[in-house]
Amino acid sequence: xxxxxxxxxxxxxxxxxxxxxxxxxxxxxxxxxxxxxxxxxxxxxxxxxxxxxxxxxxxxxxxxxxxxxxxxxxxxxxxxxxxxxxxxxxxxxxxxxxxxxxxxxxxxxxxxxxxxxxxxxxxxxxxxxxxxxxxxxxxxxxxxxxxxxxxxxxxxxxxxxxxxxxxxxxxxxxxxxxxxxxxxxxxxxxxxxxxxxxxxxxxxxxxxxxxxxxxxxxxxxxxxxxxxxxxxxxxxxxxxxxxxxxxxxxxxxxxxxxxxxxxxxxxxxxxxxxxxxxxxxxxxxxxxxxxxxxxxxxxxxxxxxxxxxxxxxxxxxxxxxxxxxxxxxxxxxxxxxxxxxxxxxxxxxxxxxxxxxxxxxxxxxxxxxxxxxxxxxxxxxxxxxxxxxxxxxxxxxxxxxxxxxxxxxxxxxxxxxxxxxxxxxxxxxxxxxxxxxxxxxxxxxxxxxxxxxxxxxxxxxxxxxxxxxxxxxxxxxxxxxxxx
Numbered sequence: 001x002x003x004x005x006x007x008x009x010x011x012x013x014x015x016x017x018x019x020x021x022x023x024x025x026x027x028x029x030x031x032x033x034x035x036x037x038x039x040x041x042x043x044x045x046x047x048x049x050x051x052x053x054x055x056x057x058x059x060x061x062x063x064x065x066x067x068x069x070x071x072x073x074x075x076x077x078x079x080x081x082x083x084x085x086x087x088x089x090x091x092x093x094x095x096x097x098x099x100x101x102x103x104x105x106x107x108x109x110x111x112x113x114x115x116x117x118x119x120x121x122x123x124x125x126x127x128x129x130x131x132x133x134x135x136x137x138x139x140x141x142x143x144x145x146x147x148x149x150x151x152x153x154x155x156x157x158x159x160x161x162x163x164x165x166x167x168x169x170x171x172x173x174x175x176x177x178x179x180x181x182x183x184x185x186x187x188x189x190x191x192x193x194x195x196x197x198x199x200x201x202x203x204x205x206x207x208x209x210x211x212x213x214x215x216x217x218x219x220x221x222x223x224x225x226x227x228x229x230x231x232x233x234x235x236x237x238x239x240x241x242x243x244x245x246x247x248x249x250x251x252x253x254x255x256x257x258x259x260x261x262x263x264x265x266x267x268x269x270x271x272x273x274x275x276x277x278x279x280x281x282x283x284x285x286x287x288x289x290x291x292x293x294x295x296x297x298x299x300x301x302x303x304x305x306x307x308x309x310x311x312x313x314x315x316x317x318x319x320x321x322x323x324x325x326x327x328x329x330x331x332x333x334x335x336x337x338x339x340x341x342x343x344x345x346x347x348x349x350x351x352x353x354x355x356x357x358x359x360x361x362x363x364x365x366x367x368x369x370x371x372x373x374x375x376x377x378x379x380x381x382x383x384x385x386x387x388x389x390x391x392x393x394x395x396x397x398x399x400x401x402x403x404x405x406x407x408x409x410x411x412x413x414x415x416x417x418x419x420x421x422x423x424x425x426x427x428x429x430x431x432x433x434x435x436x437x438x439x440x441x442x443x444x445x446x447x448x449x450x451x452x453x454x455x456x457x458x459x460x461x462x463x464x465x466x467x468x469x470x471x472x473x474x475x476x477x478x479x480x481x482x483x484x
Contacts, residue, residue, distance in 0.1 A: 030159075031155075031159035031162060031163060031178070033316050033317060034163050034166075035162060035163065035166050035174065035175065035178075038163075038166045038167065046111075046113075046114070046117070046172050046241055047117075047121075047172055047175045047176065048232055048236065048241070048244045048245060048248050049109055049111075049114065049232075049233075049236045049241060049244065050105075050114060050117050050118050050121050050176075051121070051229075051232075052229040052230075052232045052233045052236070053098065053101075053105055053118065053229075054098070054118075054121050054122055054124070054125075055225060055229050056222075056225055056226055056229050057094045057095075057097075057098050057122065057125060058124075058125060058128055059221050059222045059225045059226075060090055060091075060094045060222070061087060061090055061091045061094060061125050061126075061128050061129045061132065067136075067349065068083070068210040068211070069083055069133070069136040069137075069140065069210065075140065077196075077199060077201075078201055078203050078206055079203075079206050079210060080133060080136075080137065080196060080198070081198050081199045081200075081201050081202065082201075082202050082203050082206045082207050082210070083133060083136075083207075083210055084129075084130070084133045084198045085198070085202055086207060086211075087129040087130075087132060087133060088126065088129050088130065090129065091125045091126040091128065091129035092126060094125055095122050095123070095125045095126060098118065098119075098122040098125070099118075099119050099122065101118075102114070102115045102116075102118040102119050103115055105118050106118070108237065109236060109237065117172065117173075117176060120176055120180070121176050121179070121180070123180055124179065124180045124183045124184075127180075127183045127184055127187050128183055130187055131183060131186060131187045131190065133196075133198075134187065134190040134191070134194060134196070135147065135190075137194055137196045138190075138194060146190065146193040146194055147190070149189065149193065150185075150186045150189035150190045150193055151186055153185060153186075153189050154181075154182050154183070154184075154185035154186035154189060155182060157181065157185050158177075158178050158179075158181035158182035158184075158185060159178065159182075161177065161178065161181055162174050162175065162177065162178030162181075165177060165178075220357035220358045220360065220361045223358075223361035223362070223365055227365050227368045227369070227372075230372065231372060231383060231387065232244060232247075232248070234372065234376050235247060235376070235380055235383060238376060239380055243380050244380075246321070246323045246324040246327060246380070247324070247327050247380055247383070247384065249317070249321055249324040249327075250324035250325065250326070250327025250328040250329075250330075250331060250384070251327065251328070251331045253305060253309075253312065253328055253332075254302065254305065254328060254331045254332045254335040255331075255335070257298065257301045257302065257305065257335070258298050258301075258302060258335035258336070258338050258339070280351075280405070280406045280407070281406075283347055283350070283351065283406050284406040284407065284408050287343055287344070287346070287347050287402070287406070287408065288408070288412070288416055289470075290343050291339065291340055291343050291413065291416050291417065292416050292417070292420075292466065292467045292470075293467045293470065293471065294339035294340075294343065295336075295339055295340065295416075295417045295420045295421070296419075296420040296460075296465065296467035296468065296471075297467075297471075298335070298336060298338075298339050299336045299417075299420045299421055299424040300420070300423070300424040300427055300428075300452065300456045302332045302333065302335050302336035302424070303332070303333075303336060303424040303425060303427065303428040304424075304427065304428055304431070304448070304449070304452045305328070305332050306328070306329045306332035306333060306428065307428050307431055307432050307435070307448060307452075308431075308444075308445055308448045308449065309325045309328040309329050309332070310322070310325050310435070310441070311435075311441035311442070311444045311445040311448070312328075312445060313325050313328070314441040315441050315442055315445060326381050326384070327380075327381065327384045330381075330384040330385050330387070330388045331384060331387070331388065333388050334387065334388035334389075334390075334391035334392060335391075336421075336424070337391065337392055337395045338391065338395070340395050340398075340399065340413065340417060341391075341394060341395040341398040341399070344398045344399050344401075344402050344408075344413075345357060345360075345398055347402055347405065347406060347408075348360075348401055348402065348405065351405060351406075353401075353405065356401050356405075360397060360398055360401070363397060364393075364394050364397055367390065367393060367394075368390055368394075371386040371387065371389065371390045372386065372387075374386065396410075399413055419463065419465050420465070420467070423456060423459045423460065423463070423465070424456070426455075426459070427452050427455045427456045427459065428452070430451070430452075430455055431447075431448045431451050431452050431455070434447050434448050434451070435448075
């Protein structure tokens with residue numbers, strides 16, 4: 001595959017993966033807005049409490065195994081079937097543990113109503129194990145268009161059912177079944193979309209090789225997920241479910257923007273980088289382009305959303321969710337730097353150095369605990385601020401290994417993100433005074449978005465930012481080819 005074909009393959013994958021991410025998240029976001037108007041913050045808080053344990057349990061089922069299938073250059077049907085059975089066995093084992101521990105979880109939160117919710121919510125674990133292998137197959141074959149279709153169908157159907165259940169008074173169960181059905185529908189659609197099927201074959205040799213790489217990715221993922229969810233667990237334990245709901249609702253919009261773009265790039269980037277795992281010059285060239293492009297897109301959105309957080313919340317969620325605004329603003333700032341951290345980790349993972357990923361998590365998590373313990377005694381907003389600071393510190397730690405691995409230094413990385421960072425800050429400072437004009441929320445938001453977009457695009461053109469012209473050139477080529 002030559003350079004142009006590889007670039008087209010990457011951007012085609014990016015287009016469909018991004019379409020899948022943004023469509024799913026937009027539909028989910030619209031559904032969540034409708035549900036937020038019907039349900040109370042306490043309902044959302046209860047689901048957030050339970051979700052802490054389900055997300056952690058899900059790491060055992062999905063993390064590491066699928067990454068090993070993507071990273072291995074010659075993975076075949078035997079490898080896929082082997083990992084499928086291992087993952088499925090783990091999922092039933094973990095479900096059994098969660099089922100038995102449900103009373104302990106309920107006792108921890110002093111709420112016996114959580115027992116059936118935990119046990120039903122955890123049913124998504126076996127489905128997730130199957131779905132993770134399907135996703136690995138799609139990633140290896142860069143067939144992200146199939147994920148776009150399956151996710152769109154699943155999100156719409158589960159969203160409609162969730163809303164109907166909320167309307168008829170199912171309360172928290174509407175959120176539970178919406179989540180489970182989303183995974184169920186996606187797995188079913190992908191089953192008919194892709195040719196892979198698990199076969200009655202298993203290889204211990206294949207298992208040892210894949211697990212040798214995958215357990216370190218799992219370890220890094222587990223530590224990252226456990227400590228991220230520990231924040232929710234502690235907030236839910238020491239504060240009210242409503243406080244946790246405000247925190248999580250404040251993170252929803254930054255996640256909608258940053259995670260969709262960032263996850264799209266990293267999902268497509270990892271299999272592409274894995275094909276060049278022994279060519280460090282190629283890895284460096286690709287990661288630099290990825291960081292320049294992702295920060296150029298994400299940073300203005302994050303800084304702009306931090307300024308417009310209040311009218312966005314008033315328009316979409318009503319005034320009852322205004323306490324979530326400060327959380328949204330804090331998490332927007334840290335989210336602006338997330339793509340840098342994740343892109344660097346993709347290089348490490350693609351080069352086969354999963355041991356470095358594990359070491360990085362072992363270095364960062366003591367710092368996480370220090371930040372969390374120091375802030376939890378103050379208030380929930382202090383937790384959000386400390387997490388924003390930690391994410392920036394974590395980014396600096398994740399960058400360091402690539403200085404040695406691919407000769408990509410701090411100085412070079414800072415130089416690559418500096419134009420987008422400065423222009424985003426200047427843009428947000430310019431639109432900040434609009435909030436003092438005492439306009440209605442809708443007019444204020446329209447004015448902030450319009451001025452922000454014009455300032456950023458105009459500045460990109462005036463100062464000839466390379467990612468702006470790179471994306472513009474590709475967009476022209478892409479749409480010209482579509483027209484033909």
